Amino acid sequence: xxxxYDLIVCDLxxxxxxxxxxxxxxxxxxxxxxxxxxxxxxxxxxxPRDIQHFIQTLSLDTPSICYNGAMVFCNKSSTPLVSxxxxxxxxxxxxxxxxxxxxxxxxLVEKNDQFWVDCIDDDVTKWIEMGCEPHAMGxxxxxxxxxxxxxxxxxxxxxxxxxxxxxxxxxxxxxxxSKKVWVEFLxxxxxxxxxxxxxxxxxxxxxxRTIAFGDADNDMLLLKRAGLGVAMGNASxxxxxxxxxxxxxxxxxxxxxxxxxxxxxx
Numbered sequence: 001x002x003x004x005y006d007l008i009v010c011d012l013x014x015x016x017x018x019x020x021x022x023x024x025x026x027x028x029x030x031x032x033x034x035x036x037x038x039x040x041x042x043x044x045x046x047x048p049r050d051i052q053h054f055i056q057t058l059s060l061d062t063p064s065i066c067y068n069g070a071m072v073f074c075n076k077s078s079t080p081l082v083s084x085x086x087x088x089x090x091x092x093x094x095x096x097x098x099x100x101x102x103x104x105x106x107x108l109v110e111k112n113d114q115f116w117v118d119c120i121d122d123d124v125t126k127w128i129e130m131g132c133e134p135h136a137m138g139x140x141x142x143x144x145x146x147x148x149x150x151x152x153x154x155x156x157x158x159x160x161x162x163x164x165x166x167x168x169x170x171x172x173x174x175x176x177x178s179k180k181v182w183v184e185f186l187x188x189x190x191x192x193x194x195x196x197x198x199x200x201x202x203x204x205x206x207x208x209r210t211i212a213f214g215d216a217d218n219d220m221l222l223l224k225r226a227g228l229g230v231a232m233g234n235a236s237x238x239x240x241x242x243x244x245x246x247x248x249x250x251x252x253x254x255x256x257x258x259x260x261x262x263x264x265x266x
Contacts, residue, residue, distance in 0.1 A: 002264050003037060005211040005227060007203065009065070009196055012044045012054065014215040015232050016255050023057055030256040031058050033265050039203060041065060043192045043212070043222060045176035045184070048073045048113045067110055068174055068218055069195035070149040070186050082198055084190035085111070085147035086171065092144050094151060094168065094185070099139060101163065103156035108182070111148040116141060123154070150186050157183040174218040192218065193225035213247070213255050215239060230258060
């Protein structure tokens with residue numbers, strides 16, 4: 001097998017997964033052929049608990065980039081390899097301010113594969129119905145006695161972002177999905193591209209021998225950083241513009257088709 005890249009980094013929602021949140025049989029077939037020869041790593045906004053089904057489906061034992069790059073998670077030991085956390089003092093201060101902010105309707109915070117919410121809204125109700133109960137709710141809470149991975153706020157995102165940018169120079173923001181309903185705040189050292197740098201160094205792989213796939217704004221820096229950055233056919237024009245290559249959409253097995261071609265599997 002020709003190996004032009006040693007590390008494949010792939011976003012999940014809108015990229016590897018189809019619109020039904022499934023991995024197609026063809027994609028499974030392609031990745032099963034590759035996983036014995038190259039490292040296949042997810043890079044997602046999701047928590048570790050939310051990707052275990054896909055880890056098992058593809059029989060992967062590689063680490064995962066979670067929380068939009070705030071954590072590199074070891075799936076073998078179920079522990080973080082490295083975290084780029086928000087300090088507990090910063091988290092408590094920002095949560096207090098967001099709770100009093102008129103443009104905020106709800107707040108969610110993640111750490112150590114657990115999450116806290118300020119209140120139950122329609123989104124949280126859906127997650128509960130899917131079997132994902134909050135680990136803590138309401139403020140103040142013992143949940144904030146240590147650093148956190150990310151802070152998410154739902155509401156008038158532009159004004160929330162402006163407030164944080166003006167008052168928290170050590171935080172960056174991103175979105176998990178194209179609807180941009182929840183804005184996420186991470187430590188400035190976090191990000192999928194920084195997690196890629198750390199993981200490539202950890203595995204001893206030159207960055208030019210990495211290939212990354214993504215579809216959303218939170219994938220843009222990852223695609224720019226990878227040796228080959230690939231945008232999905234369903235990605236926004238901004239994502240496609242910065243990518244080195246545009247493949248077919250997530251509904252058309254865009255990831256698998258390009259990998260099949262690059263690694264000359266057939």
